[in-house]
Amino acid sequence: QVNLxxxxxxxxxxxxxxxxTCSVTGYSITTSYYYWNWIRKFPGNKxxxxxxxxxxxxxxxNPSLKSxxxxxxxTSKNQFFLQLNTVTTxxxxxxxxxxxxxxxxxxxxxxxxVTVSS
Amino acid sequence: xxxxxxxxxxxxxxxxxTVTIECLxxxxxxxxxxxxQQKPGKSPQLLxxxxxxxxDGVPSRFSGSESGTQYSLEINSLQSEDAATYFCQQxxxxxxxxxxxxxxxxx
Numbered sequence: 521q522v523n524l525x526x527x528x529x530x531x532x533x534x535x536x537x538x539x540x541t542c543s544v545t546g547y548s549i550t551t552s553y554y555y556w557n558w559i560r561k562f563p564g565n566k567x568x569x570x571x572x573x574x575x576x577x578x579x580x581x582n583p584s585l586k587s588x589x590x591x592x593x594x595t596s597k598n599q600f601f602l603q604l605n606t607v608t609t610x611x612x613x614x615x616x617x618x619x620x621x622x623x624x625x626x627x628x629x630x631x632x633x634v635t636v637s638s
Numbered sequence: 639x640x641x642x643x644x645x646x647x648x649x650x651x652x653x654x655x656t657v658t659i660e661c662l663x664x665x666x667x668x669x670x671x672x673x674x675q676q677k678p679g680k681s682p683q684l685l686x687x688x689x690x691x692x693x694d695g696v697p698s699r700f701s702g703s704e705s706g707t708q709y710s711l712e713i714n715s716l717q718s719e720d721a722a723t724y725f726c727q728q729x730x731x732x733x734x735x736x737x738x739x740x741x742x743x744x745x
Binding site: 565566567568569580582583584616618620622623624625626628629630631 | 670672674680681682683684687688693723725727729730732733734735736738739
C-alpha cells in the first residue's frame with residue numbers, strides 16, 4: 521500500500537524559507553513512470569499544483585512559483601522535499617504531497633498546515 | 639494556464655437524490671479530467687479519471703461524462719457519506735489546474 525506523509529515546521533516567519541518533507545512508504549519514488557508532486561490548499565479552498573520531481577529526477581515547476589520553489593529528493597530514504605523561499609502570509613496553506621499516475625493524483629498525503637506569521 | 643470553472647459552488651440535496659456538478663475548461667483538454675472528493679481534515683480522494691473512468695474502490699453511483707469542454711460528475715442515490723467538497727482537475731497540460739470546488743451538503 522502506497523503511503524505518503526508530510527512533515528513540516530507548522531509556522532514560518534515572513535521572508536524565511538518554508539521546507540516540507542514527504543516520506544513515502546510502500547512504493548519506491550524511483551519506479552517508472554511516476555511523478556511525485558507538491559500541491560497546496562489555501563484558506564478558502566483553492567488548490568494550486570506547485571511542481572513535481574519524477575522517477576528519474578527530472579523536475580517541473582509551476583511558472584507562478586518558478587523563482588521561489590525547489591523540489592529535491594533523497595532516494596536512499598525514499599523522500600522528496602519542497603522548499604519555498606521568501607514566503608509571505610499568502611503562502612499560508614495546507615501542503616500536500618501526492619503521486620501522479622497518467623496525470624491524475626492517485627495517492628495523497630494527509631497534508632501539513634503551514635502558517636506564515638511573525 | 640487552463641482555467642477550470644466549476645459550478646455550483648455549493649448545493650444541498652436529500653438522501654437518495656441525484657446531483658450533478660460541472661466543470662467548464664477554458665480550452666479543449668481532450669478528456670484529461672479527474673474528479674476528487676475531499677472531507678474536512680482529510681486529503682482529496684480520486685473518484686474519476688480520464689473524464690469517465692471510475693477509480694478502483696469507488697462506488698458505481700459516481701459517474702463522469704463530458705460534452706465538448708464541459709465535464710460533469712453525477713452522484714446517484716446520495717448517501718450520507720457523500721457530504722464533502724468535490725474538485726475537478728485538468729491533466730492535459732502544465733500547470734495542472736483545479737476547479738474552485740463544490741461543497742455538497744445533505745439535508
